[in-house]
Amino acid sequence: MKKSVLFGLCFVLVLFLAVPGAISAKEIKVLSQFPMSGIAGSLPEFGWGYIDGMNWVNSKEGGSGVNGKPIKWYLEDMRYSPTVEIANFNKYLAAHSKDEFLMATGYITGGLKPLIDKVNKEEKIPWLDGSYSTEIFGDEGGPTKFPYYYSLGGTYGNQLKLLMKWIKENDKGKGAPKVGLVYSPTAWGRDGIPEAKAYAKKLGLDVVSEIEYPYTATDATNECMTLRKAKAQYVIYHGYSGAGSYTASFFKTAKKILKEVQLMGTHYTSGRFPILVCQASYDGYVGVATRPFFDSVPRSKTPMDNPFVKFVHDFAKKYRPKEYVAHPMKPGGIKDIFLYVEGLSYALMIQKVLVEADNAGDLTREGVKKALDNLVWDFNGMFGGKTFSYKSHTIPMLRMYKAKVVMVDMDGKKVPTGGVYPISDWINTDEVKW
Amino acid sequence: MTDLLQTVGTGTLIGLVYALLGLCVVVIFKASEAFNFAIGEFLVVGSFLFYIMFFDLNLPIFIALPLGLLAAGIVGALIEYLTIKPLLGRNPISMTMITLGLWFFMRACVQLIWGSDTYSFFLDLPDITLETEQFFFLSDPIWAGIFSILTFILVVFFLFRTRWGLAIRAVSEDQAKAMAFGINARFILMIIWAISSICIAVAGVMISNFGALAAGSGIVGLRAIPVVLIGGMDSIGGALVGGLIIGICESLAGAYIEPMGLIGFKDVAPYFVMLIVLFIRPYGLFGTVRIERV
Missing domain, CATH: 3.40.50.2300 (Response regulator)
Incomplete structure (x- = not known):
């Protein structure tokens, strides 16, 4: 009887200590949006690269997320529409807490402009973008004006x-x-x-x-x-x-x-x-x-002298074998591996800065921003071994x-x-x- | 002066393609008083059917073109049978509304079948580029002009010199009377939609040959709206004149007005001209003036 009571008490104690901890354990959430359909054409490659990339960064082989903590990622097709991009972002803001929703990404200038105040003043959430807008990221804009906007390429x-x-x-x-x-x-x-x-x-x-x-x-x-x-x-x-x-x-x-x-x-x-x-x-x-173009026609003749190029081709071959070899001009194939790389690059960048923030003991939006601002990286050899810093909030290569x-x-x-x-x-x- | 002639010439070649698009709208309007808003999607479907014959099946052009056009005609007839025929005898507005629905339905079907990708489109027709010291007319627009005017003439010949054409004109005049004379108006309407689809496909193939083919290429079909509103909704000659006006007007705006700083005016110019014409002649330059007693 005593044993049972003791066991019961221990069980309650364990529950008391463990469950609230489990409930309060913070998740790491990020939202990414790409134009996978709409006027720019059918570009599912963005999504394939991102899905494969995020699954990989969460795997043991890819570094187990953020120091062992998985990244909960969300992907949306914004159909090349600023309205859709903004609506999706607002939807996720409403559904997730500030502590957990740490980063967002977008892809067009039209979406960046209406979100200037929301992202940079109200939410203060680091935002990576495929836009190379001079107005936002150039001399007239840049980190002082738009501190939470970051571009993944040099301005137009x-x-x-x-x-x-x-x-x-x-x-x-x-x-x-x-x-x-x-x-x-x-x-x-x-x-x-x-x-x-x-x-x-x-x-x-x-x-x-x-x-x-x-x-x-x-x-x-x-x-x-x-x-x-x-x-x-x-x-x-x-x-x-x-x-x-x-x-x-x-x-x-x-x-x-x-x-x-x-x-x-x-x-x-x-x-x-x-x-x-x-x-x-x-x-x-x-x-x-802004990226190494490394997709010859036919694909088999692509030079593999850059480590990032080789990594990407091996990656696509492994995770999208059918799409990689499919006819380039038929729906269902990777038409230009650059598109696949875009999705993958976002996944790699997201993991990199989240890990840096976590290592600095500040896995918050502010911590991620600091990690981005201090980032010096060769992007896995993307630029032939050259490194870049994010001081201009663009990858200036x-x-x-x-x-x-x-x-x-x-x-x-x-x-x-x-x-x-x-x-x-x-x-x-x-x-x-x- | 040479410049002006070059600009007018370039506009004329494109205008002939627009005229063909206008004709496709006019023949349907004359027969059923419905405006085919899905013309752009018919253009895309027709072009893709040719694409299959020529690029996918590798057939020579003299076989691929008739087969592709025949397939486009069958699609047009089928669509008429399934969507327009049940509405015969009802208000033409309902048919026009159906074509609006068809626009979106066909676009979705095109994307489902061919995706939203861009397909390279090189017909490699014999090079007949006209290049002198003063003039430069590219081969592809010349071919487009030739094919368009030939198709236009063929349709006019069919309408005015054959028994089938007579039946079509009878149905266009008055469906009920034509039926009373033993003409199968329902079948005739199907023929009209098939002819219209074939002509749109010819225009589609020529336009795709300027660049490439994509699900979004149908936007060119919207040029048919100013063409028929300027020429007159029920005038075949008006379609030709309207097409030429739009083509030349676009060309002149691009060459002379845009460089003055009005960048983008080329796209607006056709609608601008259309508004002026409609203010002066609400039924278009050659459209039948209707007098309705109320």
């Missing part, structure tokens, strides 16, 4: 300025090089244009034409004829998806009307996707990018690439082969004196 202003710099350094003609600017009539397209024009003026380049080419254009003949009349020698195409039919239309037309012109562009029109869509007309394109596309006969059809190959080393724009 810096990307455009780097293109101008490349023109200046590589132009072999006489007189001021003539530059044409073609951009989308969106906040994205217009972003960085004033900075680029001012920098072009400083370098002595002549911006001879400025065209807003809409996504809804039926063809690009007029735009290309205007550039031809203006005698543009370099055309910078900015604010478009490399996967859009309008991009194919522009490149196809430009290649015929602007035969001697060097076509150039920013991050989202550099990569594998434009090779598949624009084919031979993409040959010779010079672009600037940019690299120039050139496309080489060759059409070959395959089963009686002409198919494109090639890739975009680096023509510069990684450039830390925080260290460039513009």
